[in-house]
Amino acid sequence: xxxxxxxxxxxxxxxxxxxxxxxxxxxxxxxxxxxxxxxxxxxxxxxxxxxxxxxxxxxxxxxxxxxxxxxxxxxxxxxxxxxxxxxxxxxxxxxxxxxxxxxxxxxxxxxxxxxxxxxxxxxxxxxxxxxxxxxxxxxxxxxxxxxxxxxxxxxxxxxxxxxxxxxxxxxxxxxx
Amino acid sequence: xxxxxxxxxxxxxxxxxxxxxxxxxxxxxxxxxxxxxxxxxxxxxxxxxxxxxxxxxxxxxxxxxxxxxxxxxxxxxxxxxxxxxxxxxxxxxxxxxxxxxxxxxxxxxxxxxxxxxxxxxxxxxxxxxxxxxxxxxxxxxxxxxxxxxxxxxxxxxxxxxxxxxxxxxxxxxxxxxxxxxxxxxxxxxxxxxxxxxxxxxxxxxxxxxxxxxxxxxxx
Numbered sequence: 551x552x553x554x555x556x557x558x559x560x561x562x563x564x565x566x567x568x569x570x571x572x573x574x575x576x577x578x579x580x581x582x583x584x585x586x587x588x589x590x591x592x593x594x595x596x597x598x599x600x601x602x603x604x605x606x607x608x609x610x611x612x613x614x615x616x617x618x619x620x621x622x623x624x625x626x627x628x629x630x631x632x633x634x635x636x637x638x639x640x641x642x643x644x645x646x647x648x649x650x651x652x653x654x655x656x657x658x659x660x661x662x663x664x665x666x667x668x669x670x671x672x673x674x675x676x677x678x679x680x681x682x683x684x685x686x687x688x689x690x691x692x693x694x695x696x697x698x699x700x701x702x703x704x705x706x707x708x709x710x711x712x713x714x715x716x717x718x719x720x721x722x723x724x725x726x
Numbered sequence: 727x728x729x730x731x732x733x734x735x736x737x738x739x740x741x742x743x744x745x746x747x748x749x750x751x752x753x754x755x756x757x758x759x760x761x762x763x764x765x766x767x768x769x770x771x772x773x774x775x776x777x778x779x780x781x782x783x784x785x786x787x788x789x790x791x792x793x794x795x796x797x798x799x800x801x802x803x804x805x806x807x808x809x810x811x812x813x814x815x816x817x818x819x820x821x822x823x824x825x826x827x828x829x830x831x832x833x834x835x836x837x838x839x840x841x842x843x844x845x846x847x848x849x850x851x852x853x854x855x856x857x858x859x860x861x862x863x864x865x866x867x868x869x870x871x872x873x874x875x876x877x878x879x880x881x882x883x884x885x886x887x888x889x890x891x892x893x894x895x896x897x898x899x900x901x902x903x904x905x906x907x908x909x910x911x912x913x914x915x916x917x918x919x920x921x922x923x924x925x926x927x928x929x930x931x932x933x934x935x936x937x938x939x940x941x942x943x944x945x
Contacts, residue, residue: 584804584942586843587763591938593885612842613815613938653815654938656770660779660925661933664771678771679782684887702902703895706888712912713882718774720865720877720920722782722884726791726913 586610591656593666593683599627599651608654616653624652631691632700638690639670639697647690650674679715679722684708762786762800763941766916767885768807770937778875778924781807781821783939784916787883794880794915795860799825802944805919806845809835810936811929817841819928820848823878823919829854830878830919832870835927845942853921875922883916 589609590596600608604623611619625648629635635644642650657674658664664676667686677683685705692703713723766787773780783805789797799805804824808817822833824847832853839848853870858879869875888907894900928935 581846583945584806584845585945587761587803587941587943588765589938589940590765590768591936593767594887610843613810613936616815655810655815655936656768656938658770658779658935658937659933660928660930660935664779676771676779677769679769679884682886700902705907706891706903707905707907708886708888708909711882711884711886712909715884719780719867719875719922720782720881720918721773721780722881722918722920724862724865725789725794725860725880725882725915 589654591654592651593677594687595651595654598631599624601627613653613655617649621648621652624648628691635691637695639693639695640673640690641670641695642690680710682709762803762917763943765939765941766883768937768939769884773922775922777926778922779928780920780922781937782884783807783823783919784881784883784885785919785941786917787885787914788911789880789883789915789917791913791915797860797880797915797917799830799857799878799917801825801827804845804847804942804944806940806942807921808938808940809928812931813934813936815936820845821874821921821923822847823876823921825857825878829856830876832874832876832921835872835874835923843940843942844945845940872927873924874927875920877918877920879918880915881918883911883914885911887911 586609596608600620600623608620625644628644628648637643638647656677659675662675664678666677666681666683667673688706689697689704692700694700697704715721715723762785764785764787766784767782769780769782771780785805786797801824804822807821809819810816811818817838819835820838821835822845823830831851833848833851836848838845852872853868853874853876855868855876855878856866858866858877860880865877865879867875867877886909888903889910891900891904891907895902
């Protein structure tokens with residue numbers, strides 16, 4: 551009986567001490583983690599080159615691993631889109647173009663101009679709001695060595711946004 | 727020439743069938759379709775200030791005006807820009823944006839404690855901005871403690887593409903794009919996060935960085 555009472559007293563004391571300690575020290579908040587949902591860098595690349603079954607796994611791939619995981623798939627898609635592909639205006643073979651596109655990151659210059667495509671010697675330095683990235687990509691996919699092949703496929707004839715952009719931050723136009 | 731064009735289109739149609747349903751990343755992978763994690767576009771450019779760079783991450787595409795009036799950011803969706811500044815395709819810095827029910831809170835640019843698909847909020851908040859209301863006559867803007875300008879709210883979708891015609895080409899019912907083209911995204915909005923970051927904070931080697939955007943769900 552006495553032993554039990556002592557045990558209860560001890561337990562109660564420990565509980566009290568713990569309660570007081572917790573109040574004083576404030577137990578650290580549990581760390582909140584977030585897990586990958588969607589991923590994007592260059593316009594339309596994921597959409598066009600990754601087929602439906604692979605889209606979720608592409609979104610979960612880190613860029614460093616994309617080349618080893620998806621190069622074969624990307625090249626197959628490129629040749630499915632354009633079976634006659636030889637090179638393009640940048641002089642890239644199917645393997646080389648695949649190599650450029652498969653690691654889906656957006657290259658940005660921090661010192662010079664920032665445009666998706668300026669010329670065959672100045673490209674992938676950023677992506678501006680008014681850059682016609684679709685035409686840029688269509689020419690590189692379908693335009694052949696000079697950019698002049700397949701004229702029905704190298705422009706979608708939509709050259710500008712439906713609203714003007716602003717010259718000041720945040721640059722995007724107000725909503726409809 | 728004509729024969730080659732038809733062959734190309736036919737091959738594309740056979741190979742891709744109806745699987746090309748999206749563009750940019752608009753309405754993309756099955757796991758993110760119609761969710762607040764769906765990224766539509768990423769932009770990176772020099773804006774009005776040559777010593778800064780602007781990064782735009784747009785989500786929740788093809789919002790009609792009616793849907794835009796009630797669209798919200800999601801407090802359980804982290805929007806994250808990954809920045810590789812030493813050319814190894816691994817993020818060296820992140821800029822994070824998380825909605826707290828009232829404001830968009832920004833973290834970074836900051837070196838993440840771990841790289842890869844799982845993230846946690848890194849360090850202290852560096853900027854906070856109210857969400858620009860749909861009917862606002864002027865955007866709500868804030869500047870953070872590190873000089874980073876921030877914005878969050880509905881904007882006109884800046885993407886332009888005749889996606890409808892592209893679907894017909896790939897589906898084999900058209901041999902090329904129409905002229906004039908029609909912008910499938912005209913009249914639609916997105917939820918935008920825009921940051922303008924002093925270049926000094928990006929620590930670029932050789933004047934170049936690579937960026938990619940991720941959205942992540944709280945686990």
